[in-house]
Amino acid sequence: MGLAEAIILAVLAASTPLLLAAAGELVAERAGVLNLGVEGMMIMGAACGFAGAYLTGSTFIGALCGIVAGAALSVVFAVLTLGLAVNQVATGLALTILGIGLSGLIGAGFVGEKIVSAPHLFVPVLTDLPFVGRILFGQDAFVYLSLALVGGIWWFLYRTRSGLVLRAIGDNHTSAHALGYPVLQIRMLAVLFGGACAGLGGAYLPLAYTPFFIPGMTAGRGWIALALVVFASWRPGRLVIGAYLFGAVTILQLHAQGAGFGIPSQLMTSLPYLATILVLVAISRARATAGSAAPASLGVVFVPDR
Numbered sequence: 001m002g003l004a005e006a007i008i009l010a011v012l013a014a015s016t017p018l019l020l021a022a023a024g025e026l027v028a029e030r031a032g033v034l035n036l037g038v039e040g041m042m043i044m045g046a047a048c049g050f051a052g053a054y055l056t057g058s059t060f061i062g063a064l065c066g067i068v069a070g071a072a073l074s075v076v077f078a079v080l081t082l083g084l085a086v087n088q089v090a091t092g093l094a095l096t097i098l099g100i101g102l103s104g105l106i107g108a109g110f111v112g113e114k115i116v117s118a119p120h121l122f123v124p125v126l127t128d129l130p131f132v133g134r135i136l137f138g139q140d141a142f143v144y145l146s147l148a149l150v151g152g153i154w155w156f157l158y159r160t161r162s163g164l165v166l167r168a169i170g171d172n173h174t175s176a177h178a179l180g181y182p183v184l185q186i187r188m189l190a191v192l193f194g195g196a197c198a199g200l201g202g203a204y205l206p207l208a209y210t211p212f213f214i215p216g217m218t219a220g221r222g223w224i225a226l227a228l229v230v231f232a233s234w235r236p237g238r239l240v241i242g243a244y245l246f247g248a249v250t251i252l253q254l255h256a257q258g259a260g261f262g263i264p265s266q267l268m269t270s271l272p273y274l275a276t277i278l279v280l281v282a283i284s285r286a287r288a289t290a291g292s293a294a295p296a297s298l299g300v301v302f303v304p305d306r
Helices: 003-030 038-056 059-083 088-110 132-137 141-159 161-171 173-178 183-209 221-231 236-258 265-269 271-298
Strands: none
Touching: 003 038, 003 132, 003 141, 003 161, 003 183, 003 221, 003 236, 038 059, 038 088, 038 183, 038 221, 059 088, 059 183, 141 161, 141 183, 141 236, 161 173, 161 183, 173 183, 183 221, 221 236, 221 271, 236 271
């Protein structure tokens, strides 16, 4: 395996949990709900996913356990924010703390244990093709599922009536409610979907990325997933680009450390998070500039009423 091929394979693996979690959060935010508990749902998915796979010996059962764990935590979020009108930001932060604590409790008995990683696809002849074979036809099911999920979300949001209704609720829930659409029900389903995707993204880490569980193994990926949604401007296509971009930053900093660059390892490890901050600042400045320039560029003249 060449170095370039190895790097691309590592980038695909590092980007998959980000893409899965961010895809679910994109749907929730399109419905007008900000869920800051993605990190907690991911780590719960990692703990329950590993526990399920270890006890049953099935990667599929482990993935289902991760999905259920993330969805269960999202139910708590939905009940508090949608049912009881509790502040979304405070609830999301509290659930992140809760998820980290519960995952440590659930996974305490599994630390140090190992499982068999998720199998990779093998297509005779195609997988053995030089360079592109393993990249296109040698990934695990999670990688293909993440891309199919983003494609399905794009089709749902922009090619179905239900997707149009969801976007309308996110844009103006008052008008959508006046038209007779069940705003709370649709938002509830969007939050559940987001939690399930976050749980699956977390489960990917011990099931396919590293075949073991350690407390806090998500390492802030939930926060990066939240930033990815903003980076993508709530568009599924851009989400894929952003996920692979941030995955590439993560892998390249590891290779830079291995190459022996005279840069502290702590600084190199922080590069993905620094890149997240820089991207958010750049997007904010670009929007502010566009907003201030819009009236002049459109030639709009505001005349006060007399």
